[in-house]
Amino acid sequence: MTLKGSADIRRALQLVGELLAADGERHDIVILGGAALNLLGLLERATIDVDILAFAAPDSVGAASCPPLQPPFEPLPASLVAAARTVALDLGLDPNWLNTGPALQWRAGLPVGLATRVHWYRFGGLHVGLVDRYDLIFFKLFAAADAPGPSSVHYQDLLALRPNAAELQAAGAWVATQDASPVFADVLDTVLRHLRNDLAD
Numbered sequence: 589m590t591l592k593g594s595a596d597i598r599r600a601l602q603l604v605g606e607l608l609a610a611d612g613e614r615h616d617i618v619i620l621g622g623a624a625l626n627l628l629g630l631l632e633r634a635t636i637d638v639d640i641l642a643f644a645a646p647d648s649v650g651a652a653s654c655p656p657l658q659p660p661f662e663p664l665p666a667s668l669v670a671a672a673r674t675v676a677l678d679l680g681l682d683p684n685w686l687n688t689g690p691a692l693q694w695r696a697g698l699p700v701g702l703a704t705r706v707h708w709y710r711f712g713g714l715h716v717g718l719v720d721r722y723d724l725i726f727f728k729l730f731a732a733a734d735a736p737g738p739s740s741v742h743y744q745d746l747l748a749l750r751p752n753a754a755e756l757q758a759a760g761a762w763v764a765t766q767d768a769s770p771v772f773a774d775v776l777d778t779v780l781r782h783l784r785n786d787l788a789d
Contacts, residue, residue, distance in 0.1 A: 589679060589680035589681055590634040590635065590636050591623070591626075591634065591635050591636070591637075591638075591681070591685070592634050593626055593632045593633065593634065594626040594627055594629070594632060596679075597623050597626055597627055597635070597638065598627065598711075599679075600638070600675055600679060600681065600685070601638070601711045601714060601716055602711045602712065603671075603674075603675045603678065603679075604668070604671045604672055604675050604686070604711065604712075604714050605710070605711030605712025605713050605714035606711075606712045606713070607670075607671035607674060607675070607712075607713075608667060608668070608671050608712060608713030608714055609712040609713035610713075611667060611671075611713075612713075613667040613668075613671075613713050614713045614714070614715070615643070615665060615667070615668050615713070615714055615715070616643060616644035616646075616649045616655070616714075616715040616717070617640050617642070617643055617644075617660075617714070617715070617716055617717065618640070618641050618642040618643070618644065618657060618706055618716075618717035618718075618719060619638055619639055619640055619641060619716060619717070619718060619719070620639055620641045620690060620718075620719040620723075620724060620727055621635065621637075621638075621639040621690070621727075622634075622635030622741070622745070623635055623637070623638040623639065624718045624719050624724060625724060625745060625748075625749075627709070627716075627718055628707065628718055628720075628721060628724075630721055630724070630748065630749060631745065631748045636682060636685065637682065637684070637685045637686070637687055637689070638685060638686050638687070639687065639688075639689045639690050640660045640664075640686065640687065640688045640689075640690070640691075641660070641690045641691075641693065641698075641719060642657040642658060642659065642660060642694075642717075643657070643658050643659075643660055643661060644656070644657055644658075644715070644717065645657070645658060649708055649715045649717075654703055654704045654706075655703070656703065657702075657703045657706075659691060659694040660688040660691045661688075662688060662691065664686075664688065668686070668714075671714075672685065672686040690727075693727075696765075696766045697765065697766075698723075699722075699723045699726045699762055702719065702720075702723045705719075705720035705722060705723060706718065706719060706720065707720065721749060722755065724745075724749065725746065725749055725751045725755050725756075725759045726758075726759045726762050726763065728742050728745050728746045728749065729746060729756075729759045729760065729763050729776075729779070729780075729783075730762075730763045730766055732746055732779050732783075733763060733772065733775050733776040733779045736775050736778065736779055738782060738786070743779070743782075743783075746783060747783070747786060747787065750787060751783075751787070753784075756780060756783065756784065760776065760780050763776055764776060
């Protein structure tokens with residue numbers, strides 16, 4: 589089963605949060621990708637998982653206007669894994685629907701100021717931070733260049749985000765730092781050119 593949109597994603601996260609709260613547990617995570625796009629109301633589409641980019645420092649959410657972030661724990665905390673897998677069974681989701689797929693992004697670096705733009709929501713014992721639209725443009729451009737083609741979900745997400753010229757310039761400069769190879773630079777230039785043309789229509 590896929591998460592068909594924002595309602596399904598909210599339900600899954602709420603159920604995880606309720607299980608955590610019942611056990612006296614709490615976790616503060618930051619997510620990106622399709623789940624964040626849906627929950628921010630930027631688009632409505634199906635996704636198969638929820639990607640964890642970061643954890644907030646313990647007890648910092650609510651105590652600070654910009655809680656410090658840290659890389660996802662590997663492996664994920666046992667209580668979070670257990671709650672997520674229970675929900676997976678209940679809703680017919682993949683056992684690893686809540687995962688740390690983007691964890692390697694920390695090695696290459698995050699967009700400057702990302703932590704200051706995170707939007708926080710509470711689902712019982714699970715506090716969920718959503719990466720801001722501005723930063724999602726950066727990540728989606730990187731993903732679109734890594735898997736080029738106008739039919740890719742990342743390219744289509746970028747079109748839905750409708751970045752302006754300044755946002756594309758900033759995102760392009762950041763994405764260029766993620767891979768120094770000339771081949772990647774050429775692909776990135778091609779993706780940006782197509783994006784500007786499509787967004788101008």
